[in-house]
Amino acid sequence: xxxxxxxxxxxxxxxxVCGGGSVPQAVAEAAVRKGRRVVLFPVRxxxxxxxxxxxPHHWIALGQAGRFFRLARAEGCRxxxxxxxxxxxAAWQLRLDWPTVRxxxxxxxxxxxxxxxxxxxxxxxxxxxxxRLVGAHDVAPDILVREGVLAGRAPNERDRKDIAxxxxxxxxxxxxxxxxxxxxxxxxxxxxxxxxxxxxxLARVAELRRQGRxxxxxxxxxLVKGPKPGQDRxxxxxxxxxxxxxxxxxxxxxxxxxxxxxxxxADPERLVQAADRAGVFVVGVREDExx
Amino acid sequence: xxxxxxxxxxxxxxxxVCGGGSVPQAVAEAAVRKGRRVVLFPVRxxxxxxxxxxxPHHWIALGQAGRFFRLARAEGCRxxxxxxxxxxxAAWQLRLDWPTVRxxxxxxxxxxxxxxxxxxxxxxxxxxxxxRLVGAHDVAPDILVREGVLAGRAPNERDRKDIAxxxxxxxxxxxxxxxxxxxxxxxxxxxxxxxxxxxxxLARVAELRRQGRxxxxxxxxxLVKGPKPGQDRxxxxxxxxxxxxxxxxxxxxxxxxxxxxxxxxADPERLVQAADRAGVFVVGVREDExx
Numbered sequence: 001x002x003x004x005x006x007x008x009x010x011x012x013x014x015x016x017v018c019g020g021g022s023v024p025q026a027v028a029e030a031a032v033r034k035g036r037r038v039v040l041f042p043v044r045x046x047x048x049x050x051x052x053x054x055x056p057h058h059w060i061a062l063g064q065a066g067r068f069f070r071l072a073r074a075e076g077c078r079x080x081x082x083x084x085x086x087x088x089x090a091a092w093q094l095r096l097d098w099p100t101v102r103x104x105x106x107x108x109x110x111x112x113x114x115x116x117x118x119x120x121x122x123x124x125x126x127x128x129x130x131x132r133l134v135g136a137h138d139v140a141p142d143i144l145v146r147e148g149v150l151a152g153r154a155p156n157e158r159d160r161k162d163i164a165x166x167x168x169x170x171x172x173x174x175x176x177x178x179x180x181x182x183x184x185x186x187x188x189x190x191x192x193x194x195x196x197x198x199x200x201x202l203a204r205v206a207e208l209r210r211q212g213r214x215x216x217x218x219x220x221x222x223l224v225k226g227p228k229p230g231q232d233r234x235x236x237x238x239x240x241x242x243x244x245x246x247x248x249x250x251x252x253x254x255x256x257x258x259x260x261x262x263x264x265x266a267d268p269e270r271l272v273q274a275a276d277r278a279g280v281f282v283v284g285v286r287e288d289e290x291x
Numbered sequence: 292x293x294x295x296x297x298x299x300x301x302x303x304x305x306x307x308v309c310g311g312g313s314v315p316q317a318v319a320e321a322a323v324r325k326g327r328r329v330v331l332f333p334v335r336x337x338x339x340x341x342x343x344x345x346x347p348h349h350w351i352a353l354g355q356a357g358r359f360f361r362l363a364r365a366e367g368c369r370x371x372x373x374x375x376x377x378x379x380x381a382a383w384q385l386r387l388d389w390p391t392v393r394x395x396x397x398x399x400x401x402x403x404x405x406x407x408x409x410x411x412x413x414x415x416x417x418x419x420x421x422x423r424l425v426g427a428h429d430v431a432p433d434i435l436v437r438e439g440v441l442a443g444r445a446p447n448e449r450d451r452k453d454i455a456x457x458x459x460x461x462x463x464x465x466x467x468x469x470x471x472x473x474x475x476x477x478x479x480x481x482x483x484x485x486x487x488x489x490x491x492x493l494a495r496v497a498e499l500r501r502q503g504r505x506x507x508x509x510x511x512x513x514l515v516k517g518p519k520p521g522q523d524r525x526x527x528x529x530x531x532x533x534x535x536x537x538x539x540x541x542x543x544x545x546x547x548x549x550x551x552x553x554x555x556x557a558d559p560e561r562l563v564q565a566a567d568r569a570g571v572f573v574v575g576v577r578e579d580e581x582x
Contacts, residue, residue, distance in 0.1 A: 169467040176460040178480040189469040192483035195499055204495070208486055 013037040014139055015077035015131070017060075017068070018047040019084025022266040023136070023143075023239045025051040027083050030140030039075045041068055047084065066099030069129050079134045080126055136264060137237060145240070145284040147260035151272040152281030155255060158186060159222050163257045163285060165189075166224035171287075174228045180238045183253065185221025190214060198225065198238075202247030209252050218252035226259035226287060239264035240282075242274040249278035260284030304328040305430055306368035306422070308351075308359070309338040310375025313557040314427070314434075314530045316342040318374050321431030330366045332359055338375065357390030360420050370425045371417055427555060428528060436531070436575040438551035442563040443572030446546060449477060450513050454548045454576055456480075457515035462578075465519045471529045474544065476512025481505060489516065493538030500543050509543035517550035517578060530555035531573075533565040540569035551575030 014036050018024035024040075024047060031038050040057035042049070047059075058071045072080065123133045137144050149155075155163060162184040169182050169189065179193030183205055190208065193201045202223065208214050214221075225238045240258060248256050256275075258265075263284070265271055275282045305327050309315035315331075315338060322329050331348035333340070338350075349362045363371065414424045428435050440446075446454060453475040460473050460480065470484030474496055481499065484492045493514065499505050505512075516529045531549060539547050547566075554575070556562055566573045 165467060169464060169469065172463040172467065173460060173483075176456060176463065176480060177478075178460065178483060182485075187468075188486065189467060190486045192464075192469060192485050194473075194483050195479065195481045195504065196495055200495075204487055204491075213486065 011036065012076050012078050013039045013056075014134075015072045015075070015080045016040050017080065017082045018042040018052070019082075020046040020048065021084050021239070022048070022241050023264055024048075024084040026143050026264070026266040027081060027136045027140050028055060030143050033142075034140065036139060039072070039077055041072070043084075064097045065125070066097040069099065069131075072131065078130070078132055079139070080131045081134055081136050081139060082122070083136045135237070137262075143264050143266070144237075144261055145258050145263045145265050147284045147286060150265075150268070150282040150284060151275035152255060152279065155222070155257065155281060155283055158220070159254055159257075159281075162186065162222045163224055163283075166222065166257075167226060167259075167285070167287065170224065170226050170228070177228070180228055181223060181225040183221055183223050183251070185214065185216040185253070188216065190221060198223070198244060199247055202244075202251045205251040205253070206247075214252070219254055221251070221253040223248050223251070223253055223256045224258070225256070225263060227262045237262060237264050239266055240271065241266040242270045245271060245274040245278055245280060245282070248280050253280065255281030255283065257283050257285050259287045262287070302327065303367050303369050304330045304347075305425075306363045306366070306371045307331050308371065308373045309333040309343070310373075311337040311339065312375050312530070313339070313532050314555055315339075315375040317434050317555070317557040318372060318427045318431050319346060321434050324433075325431065327430060330363070330368055332363070334375075355388045356416070357388040360390065360422075363422065369421070369423055370430070371422045372425055372427050372430060373413070374427045426528070428553075434555050434557070435528075435552055436549050436554045436556050438575045438577060441556075441559075441573040441575065442566035443546060443570065446513070446548065446572060446574055449511070450545055450548075450572075453477065453513045454515055454574075457513065457548075458517060458550075458576070458578065461515065461517050461519070468519070471519055472514060472516040474512055474514050474542070476505065476507040476544070479507065481512060489514070489535060490538055493535075493542045496542040496544070497538075505543070510545055512542070512544040514539050514542070514544055514547045515549070516547070516554060518553045528553060528555050530557055531562065532557040533561045536562060536565040536569055536571060536573070539571050544571065546572030546574065548574045548576050550578045553578070 014031055016024060016028055016031070016038055018040055028038050028040060028051070038055055040052055040055045041060050042052045042057060044059050044061045056075070060068050126133050165187065166182045166184045169192070170180065173192075181193040181198050181201065182189060183191040183201065190205050191201045205214070209218065225240065227237055238258065240256065240263060244256065271282065305322055307315060307319055307322070307329055309331055319329050319331060319342070329346055331343055331346045332351050333343045333348060335350050335352045347366070351359050417424050456478065457473045457475045460483070461471065464483075472484040472489050472492065474481040474492065481496050482492045496505070500509065516531065518528055529549065531547065531554060535547065562573065
C-alpha cells in the first residue's frame with residue numbers, strides 16, 4: 001500500500017534523534033501527518049520510551065555516533081532532526097564507540113563553550129558524514145507557536161511592557177550565548193535562565209514568592225522565552241509544554257509569552273487546557289516587540 | 292577629649308542605615324577609623340544586633356521614614372549611608388508611620404520597577420528632607436576591593452576569558468536593570484543572578500554540579516560580580532564576604548573576580564583566610580577587561 005521506491009529522494013525517511021520531554025513525540029507525529037516516513041533514534045536515559053515503540057526505531061546511547069551513522073545509513077536516512085532535552089552529561093555518563101572516539105577532539109572542542117558552539121560543532125560533524133541537519137520546524141512547521149493569544153486573556157498594558165523588557169534583555173544577552181528565557185514582573189527582572197533550564201528557573205521564582213521576596217502581587221509577571229538572536233534554528237529551538245504552564249502557575253505569574261514562529265509547542269491541546277485551568281495566558285509575540 | 296563644636300559641618304555625625312550582612316559593620320568601623328562620628332540606624336529584622344550596641348544607635352523598622360528623619364535630625368546628621376542587604380519585603384512586612392504614608396505614592400512608584408529605579412527614588416526622597424545620600428565608599432574608601440590578586444593563585448588564561456565573558460554579559464544586561472553577577476565556566480554561562488541574590492545563585496550551581504549537569508570539571512569557572520553600568524554608586528555597590536567564598540568553593544569554581552574600586556569587601560581578613568583555606572582565588576579586575 002505504501003509508495004515504496006516511487007518516493008523522491010527528499011522523501012527518504014527522516015531520522016529523528018530523540019532527547020527527553022514531549023517535544024520529540026510531537027515532531028514525529030507532525031512529520032508523519034505531513035506524509036513523511038520517520039525512523040526514531042531515542043537516546044537512552046533521555047527519551048521517553050512510551051511513544052517510541054509505535055515507530056521504526058533504534059535506541060542509541062550518548063557517545064555512539066558510530067552506531068547512529070551506521071544505522072541511519074542502513075535505513076536510508078539523509079535528513080536528521082535533533083530534538084528534545086539532552087542536558088550536557090558529565091563525561092562519565094558517555095559510552096563512546098570507536099568512531100566517536102576518533103571524533104573526540106572535535107566533539108570536545110564543540111562541547112566546551114556555550115550551546116551555540118556545541119550545536120554548530122554537531123551540525124558540521126553530521127554534514128561531514130553525509131547527513132543533513134534539518135530543523136524540527138522545517139519538517140513539522142505546525143508545531144511552532146503562531147502570533148496571537150493561544151490561551152487565556154490577552155496580555156494587558158503592564159504585561160506587554162514586561163514582555164518587551166524581557167525580549168530586550170534576551171536580545172542583549174544573545175552574543176554571550178546564555179539562556180533563552182527570563183521572568184519580568186512589573187519592570188523587575190525576577191530571574192534569568194542559564195544552565196538550569198526553564199523549569200528550575202520557574203521553581204526558583206515560586207520559592208522566592210513563598211518567602212515573600214517578590215514585591216509584586218501573585219498574578220503579576222511574565223515568563224518570556226525566545227530563541228537566541230543569531231542562533232541556528234535547526235537546533236535547540238525553545239519549547240513549551242503543559243509542564244511549563246504548571247511552572248508558570250506555581251510561580252504566580254500572569255502568563256507566558258514566546259516568540260511566534262520560533263518556539264515549539266509540544267502537545268498544544270493539553271497546553272491550552274492546562275493554561276485555561278490555571279488561569280494564565282499564553283501568547284505568541286513578534287521578536288521585535290522590544291520597542 | 293573630643294573636638295566637639297570645633298568640627299567642620301562635614302564632620303557632623305554620619306547616619307548609617309544598616310541592613311543585613313557584615314558590610315554595615317565594616318563601613319561603620321572604616322568610617323570611625325577615618326575619624327568620623329557615626330550614628331547607626333539598624334533596620335529591625337535585617338541588621339545584625341551584635342555590633343550595633345558598641346555605637347550610638349536607634350533601631351528603626353522598614354516603613355518608619357518619619358522616625359528616621361526625626362532621630363537623624365536630632366542627632367545632627369546630614370549625610371546618610373544606606374548599606375547592607377535589604378531584600379524587598381512583602382507589603383505586610385512594612386510598618387508604616389505617618390510621614391511614610393504621605394510618601395507612599397512616591398515610594399510605591401520607586402518600589403515597583405528595578406533596583407536602579409527604587410534607589411533613585413530613595414535618594415530623591417532623602418534629599419527633599421534635607422539629607423544627603425553618600426556612598427559607603429565615599430566615607431570608607433578602604434572597604435573597596437583594589438585591582439590585583441587578593442587571595443590564591445593568579446587567574447590563568449582560561450579564567451581570564453571567563454571573566455571577560457561575564458563582564459561583557461553584565462555590561463550588556465545593564466540597561467535592563469538586572470543582577471550584578473554571573474558565573475561562567477570555560478565559555479559556558481552557568482548562572483545569571485536576578486532577584487535571588489548571589490548566595491542562592493551559587494547554591495544552584497553547586498546543585499547542578501552534584502547532578503552532573505555542569506560539563507566542566509570541578510575547579511573550573513569564575514563568579515564575577517560588578518556594579519551595573521550607569522548605576523548610582525552611592526547605593527547598592529556589590530559586596531563580597533567570607534560566605535561568598537564558601538559559596539564559590541561549594542559550587543566548585545576556580546575563583547571570584549570583582550570589579551576593583553566598585554565592590555565592597557566586608558571583613559577582608561576573614562575573606563582572604565577563607566579563600567586560602569578553600570583554594571579559590573579572589574581578584575579585583577578592571578571593568579573594561581571585557582576586551
